[in-house]
Amino acid sequence: MKILLALGAVALLSVGAMASEHGKHWGYEGHSGPTNWKEFSKTCGTGHAQSPINIIPGKTVSMNHQYDLDLSEDVHTEAKVIDNGHSIKVTPAQGGTITLHGEKFKLLQFHFHGKSEHTINGKRYDMVAHMVHQNPKTKQLAVVAVFFVEGKNNPMLDNILGNIGGEIRVDPQDLLPDDTAHYYHYVGSLTTPPCSENVQWYLLKTPQTASKEQIEAFRKYYVDNERPVQELHDRKIESK
Numbered sequence: 001m002k003i004l005l006a007l008g009a010v011a012l013l014s015v016g017a018m019a020s021e022h023g024k025h026w027g028y029e030g031h032s033g034p035t036n037w038k039e040f041s042k043t044c045g046t047g048h049a050q051s052p053i054n055i056i057p058g059k060t061v062s063m064n065h066q067y068d069l070d071l072s073e074d075v076h077t078e079a080k081v082i083d084n085g086h087s088i089k090v091t092p093a094q095g096g097t098i099t100l101h102g103e104k105f106k107l108l109q110f111h112f113h114g115k116s117e118h119t120i121n122g123k124r125y126d127m128v129a130h131m132v133h134q135n136p137k138t139k140q141l142a143v144v145a146v147f148f149v150e151g152k153n154n155p156m157l158d159n160i161l162g163n164i165g166g167e168i169r170v171d172p173q174d175l176l177p178d179d180t181a182h183y184y185h186y187v188g189s190l191t192t193p194p195c196s197e198n199v200q201w202y203l204l205k206t207p208q209t210a211s212k213e214q215i216e217a218f219r220k221y222y223v224d225n226e227r228p229v230q231e232l233h234d235r236k237i238e239s240k
Contacts, residue, residue: 026193027086034227041194049197050230051188052117053237060239063185068240069144069202070099071180073107073131073173081163086192087111087225088218090160096172098133098142100200105133105142107172114215114223116147117191118203124226125207126150126215129175130191141190142200146175151209161217179206185238191227 026032026040038045073096080091088111095107109132116125127148134141148154156174182205189197210218 028225037193044193044195047189047195047197048233049188050195051191051201052227052229053232054119054122054229055184055237056121060237063238063240066101069183072097076171079168079170081160081166081168083164083221087113088221092170100142103135105135108132108134112218113226114219115226117226119229127210127218140198145203147207148210149207150212150215153211154209154214157210157214177204177206177208180204182240186235
């Protein structure tokens with residue numbers, strides 16, 4: 001896959017996705033919903049490398065190993081937990097890193113969606129966490145998506161759910177499944193306005209678990225905070 005390199009401090013500075021380019025408020029329902037996000041950012045309506053997408057495993061290509069994902073998220077740190085009006089967001093005081101093509105990207109924050117935004121063969125997972133990283137030199141973003149299925153209770157989620165509006169001790173590595181060596185990769189965008197493109201997406205194939213009660217607790221805050229899948233256009237999805 002041909003990878004574009006980000007140049008300069010592009011619109012990705014609004015990584016928190018709290019506001020649009022016009023200062024208007026966007027949401028997931030009604031006039032402010034995804035079908036009208038082009039009113040908040042033109043890229044949401046005209047971009048040809050938008051996220052999320054539907055992934056069909058049988059139509060992927062082999063991974064370009066120059067862009068293999070090297071995770072180094074094991075950092076014990078304080079973190080703020082907030083409800084930002086669009087998702088439950090956790091911002092660590094000191095984030096871990098990932099390395100792509102010899103470049104380090106620092107973890108800025110991770111947040112949750114009540115259902116997965118990306119789909120696999122048209123299927124949404126029960127929940128998803130997006131771990132947002134940024135290259136401090138180029139300002140390019142890379143997002144690691146961790147899917148969740150209903151199963152065993154997840155202690156990290158209890159810690160987050162019990163401290164919304166406060167601070168916690170957290171190790172972002174605890175968010176990851178045991179198998180992080182297998183994933184899908186493609187170049188897409190932010191899934192919220194301003195929908196900025198040239199975002200490296202890594203979707204871990206092995207899901208984490210969350211109890212039924214935990215999933216229901218997150219969905220009391222947000223159950224439909226997912227953007228509909230977007231057209232793939234001429235992009236390739238890599239698989240490892």
